[in-house]
Amino acid sequence: MESKKGLTLIELMVVIIIICILTAVAIPIMQGRIDSAKWSEGRTVMGIIARSLRSHIVEKGKNFTPVPTLAQLGFEPGDLDGTYFSGGESGTNDFSWVINSNDPIDFLVTTTAPAGVNSPSQITLNHAGNFTETQ
Template identity: 70%
Template sequence: MESSRGFTLIEVMVVIVVVGILAGVSVSIMHGRVNSAKWAEGKAITGTIARALRIHIVEMGDDFANVPTLEQLGFEAGHLDGTYFSGGESGAGNFSWVINSNSPMDFLVTTTAPAGVDSPSQITLDHAGTFTETP
């Protein structure tokens, strides 16, 4: 009997199917990681705004007839612009915030996802430092 070397068509097809499944799974995982990295930028800027709000509240005391603008928080145009998220002019970007006038240290900073950034659609950071995601 003659021994033949090489792979059968079935063996080659099995390898192709396994490689295809692995590629499909890895693309899905990679997409989630990319989206998570984009949101890391948004969360970092949100935290920066929250720190600026805390400082502003301590400096201003209980005088909160109006919500402070980016300029009043010490930021100039472009300071909060990242690759995916934008601070905008006077807070017109992806970020907004509210302060409870009855309890100034009680505030919320909300970040809305820009185009190209998937779920969640927005995150909120409260005065205690807790992030809440809105799908």
């Protein structure tokens, strides 16, 4: 009797079902990792803006501008542009900021998720360096 080598239709279907299940589980996990990687760019730019706000407050003292422009913070157009986040003038980009007080220093930098980022929808950085996520 001659032995036949190969897969039966049932074995092939079982393999395909296993691959489908693994794919269904992996896609949401990978999407979360992709969003996290994109947000790391946003957090980095928020830190840069926060350092510039501190410098602005120290330089201006009581005469600080509550919502300074990028030029007042020492940036040129395009300095804060990245792959996923846009850093144009405040109000026309993914970042916004406001200085509440100079003594003690109190400010907020807020970033809204750009297109293609699912979660979180917004992150806020305060003067103490703490990030708060809004779903």
